[in-house]
Amino acid sequence: MNDSYAVDVEGVSKSFGAYKALNGVNLRVRQGEIYGLLGPNGAGKTTLIRLVCGLLAAQAGTVTVLGQRMPNVAVLRHIGYMTQQAALYPALSVEENVTFFAAINGADGGVKEALELVQLYDRRGSVVATLSGGMRQRCSLACALVHRPELLLLDEPTVGIDPQLRVQFWESFRQMAAGGTTIIISSHVMDEADRCQRLGLIQYGRLLAEGSPADIRAQGGSPNLEEAFLALAGRKES
Amino acid sequence: MSGHRVRAITRRLLQGFRRDRRTLALLFVAPIVILGLLGYLMRGSTSSPAVGIANEDAGPLGAMVADALRHSSHITTTDINGSDGDARLKDGSLVAYIVLPADFSQRAQGGTVAPEVHLEGSQPGVDSSVLQALQQAMITLASQVVGRSVSFQPQIKRLHGGPNYDTLDYFGAAFVGLVVFFLVFVITIVSFLNERSQGTLERLMASPLRRGEIVLGYMLGFTVIALVQAAEVLIFSLAVLKIQNQGNVLLIFGMEALMAIAAVNLGIFLSMFARSEFQAVQFIPLVVVPQILLSGIIFPVSTEPKALQYLSNILPLTYAVNGMRDIMVKGADLTWSSLQLDAGVVAGFCVLLIAAGTATLRRRLG
Numbered sequence: 001m002n003d004s005y006a007v008d009v010e011g012v013s014k015s016f017g018a019y020k021a022l023n024g025v026n027l028r029v030r031q032g033e034i035y036g037l038l039g040p041n042g043a044g045k046t047t048l049i050r051l052v053c054g055l056l057a058a059q060a061g062t063v064t065v066l067g068q069r070m071p072n073v074a075v076l077r078h079i080g081y082m083t084q085q086a087a088l089y090p091a092l093s094v095e096e097n098v099t100f101f102a103a104i105n106g107a108d109g110g111v112k113e114a115l116e117l118v119q120l121y122d123r124r125g126s127v128v129a130t131l132s133g134g135m136r137q138r139c140s141l142a143c144a145l146v147h148r149p150e151l152l153l154l155d156e157p158t159v160g161i162d163p164q165l166r167v168q169f170w171e172s173f174r175q176m177a178a179g180g181t182t183i184i185i186s187s188h189v190m191d192e193a194d195r196c197q198r199l200g201l202i203q204y205g206r207l208l209a210e211g212s213p214a215d216i217r218a219q220g221g222s223p224n225l226e227e228a229f230l231a232l233a234g235r236k237e238s
Numbered sequence: 239m240s241g242h243r244v245r246a247i248t249r250r251l252l253q254g255f256r257r258d259r260r261t262l263a264l265l266f267v268a269p270i271v272i273l274g275l276l277g278y279l280m281r282g283s284t285s286s287p288a289v290g291i292a293n294e295d296a297g298p299l300g301a302m303v304a305d306a307l308r309h310s311s312h313i314t315t316t317d318i319n320g321s322d323g324d325a326r327l328k329d330g331s332l333v334a335y336i337v338l339p340a341d342f343s344q345r346a347q348g349g350t351v352a353p354e355v356h357l358e359g360s361q362p363g364v365d366s367s368v369l370q371a372l373q374q375a376m377i378t379l380a381s382q383v384v385g386r387s388v389s390f391q392p393q394i395k396r397l398h399g400g401p402n403y404d405t406l407d408y409f410g411a412a413f414v415g416l417v418v419f420f421l422v423f424v425i426t427i428v429s430f431l432n433e434r435s436q437g438t439l440e441r442l443m444a445s446p447l448r449r450g451e452i453v454l455g456y457m458l459g460f461t462v463i464a465l466v467q468a469a470e471v472l473i474f475s476l477a478v479l480k481i482q483n484q485g486n487v488l489l490i491f492g493m494e495a496l497m498a499i500a501a502v503n504l505g506i507f508l509s510m511f512a513r514s515e516f517q518a519v520q521f522i523p524l525v526v527v528p529q530i531l532l533s534g535i536i537f538p539v540s541t542e543p544k545a546l547q548y549l550s551n552i553l554p555l556t557y558a559v560n561g562m563r564d565i566m567v568k569g570a571d572l573t574w575s576s577l578q579l580d581a582g583v584v585a586g587f588c589v590l591l592i593a594a595g596t597a598t599l600r601r602r603l604g
Contacts, residue, residue, distance in 0.1 A: 053444040054444070055440060055443055055444055073446055073448065074446070076444060076445055076446045077445075077446040079444065081441060081444040081445075083437050083440055083441060085436075085437045086437075087436060087437030087438045087440060087441050088436070088438065089436075089438060090436065101441070101445070104442065104445045104446070104447050105445050105446060106446060143441070
């Protein structure tokens with residue numbers, strides 16, 4: 001275990017019945033790094049993220065987050081988790097949702113800043129049930145980062161968000177990372193992968209390749225990230 | 239209209255049922271369980287109301303009436319001393335006692351038959367069995383007092399209730415609590431499942447919240463709503479329906495509140511065993527209906543078949559219903575040991591469910 005790693009996953013396996021979702025995965029993410037978990041649907045990305053925030057327990061291996069073995073309730077205060085589905089209370093307003101998640105994470109304030117970051121401050125009084133999918137996604141992000149977590153886990157955060165706002169999201173992610181926040185983003189969209197500092201390609205519950213986008217291109221033998229990924233996935237399969 | 243499209247819908251529906259074993263079980267098992275229980279309750283009952291007879295008559299007719307009562311199929315009789323009667327009504331060992339006074343034969347010969355009927359009074363159905371048995375005994379008597387018309391003038395005294403006490407008073411006392419229990423249970427189980435299905439429970443679990451904090455927070459939130467509802471139900475029952483109340487209103491409210499807290503926690507606990515609102519709704523017939531049948535709301539527990547009495551005695555609703563009736567019909571207060579037991583059991587059940595809900599919360603996330 002090394003304390004300079006915000007997340008240290010060692011030899012982790014997780015099965016659901018006969019289905020092996022993760023099989024001996026090793027993953028290390030440094031503090032302040034933006035790490036992209038790439039892979040097709042069902043590859044094991046969400047399972048890995050759930051293990052990192054202690055929602056699931058591994059059957060083999062260890063997960064260490066911010067120097068503490070998971071699951072550990074005390075560490076959760078420093079983690080922000082945005083689920084794939086915009087998990088919000090539909091009957092509450094945008095502001096009420098964000099205020100609630102601030103409160104349960106022990107943060108005072110920060111609601112206005114979080115809402116401004118996702119550009120929902122003007123809609124803070126709107127009831128979530130009346131919002132579009134993209135707006136819900138933004139509100140969900142605000143809920144995940146309102147308590148200024150040291151580790152932000154984002155499960156497909158930019159699904160349903162228009163390109164203009166996506167650029168702004170990434171600008172925010174970069175600023176947060178520069179301020180020391182570690183960010184793990186799962187995605188199956190390749191142009192997002194290019195924005196990450198490091199990538200892990202995951203398929204069939206295994207980490208196929210790891211490195212900077214340039215490393216992955218080199219490993220896959222293609223200047224195009226998507227082709228490189230397909231080449232790496234095919235190589236492992238055959 | 240296309241037969242093909244209609245068939246597609248029908249087929250889709252049946253295919254869904256094929257994979258939903260729980261719904262199938264409910265469809266085919268629940269009616270048998272509920273009707274079987276009802277049948278056993280209504281036909282399997284061997285015990286008839288226990289009635290005491292105090293024959294103080296100096297003449298021969300008292301013994302004749304007492305004998306006719308002993309052979310009645312409507313009641314089970316015990317010979318008692320008239321002076322012990324009230325104590326035995328209070329301790330619940332008798333639902334009524336009949337005194338045939340010293341001048342019974344003498345007055346009967348004069349044309350007036352006047353037995354004293356002392357009814358416990360809180361169970362209207364039982365009262366009618368007692369009066370029916372007495373009436374039959376009087377017919378036997380009338381055949382012995384030949385040649386004169388006999389006027390039957392029973393002196394009816396009630397320990398509880400009173401002449402205006404009716405079925406609504408008896409059922410109302412139980413239903414005031416039951417309505418709150420039932421509605422709060424349904425609302426809690428569905429909301430807690432929403433928390434699962436909309437994904438927010440996963441978020442709560444990934445926060446520093448502890449399981450006990452989630453359960454307690456939920457309990458307090460729903461209890462606030464439930465208490466407002468309990469107050470509304472109580473005011474409507476007393477002021478509009480004019481259900482008879484001998485007890486302290488605050489005590490009724492306290493008992494309602496305990497039932498609401500029990501319902502909230504039962505809802506949270508059972509939500510762990512359902513994956514959707516659809517499945518949650520299925521708990522209503524399986525969990526709530528047998529409780530309603532067995533808790534003494536409709537059929538007094540004392541007249542149930544013995545086997546079902548054991549079951550009734552472990553259901554918390556039995557104690558809740560008994561407590562509500564003790565307060566409203568009999569004017570019980572917290573010095574009554576029966577009410578202490580009732581409130582204690584319901585409170586204990588709440589604590590047990592809070593612990594069970596907390597313990598099972600994480601299990602279903604993984």
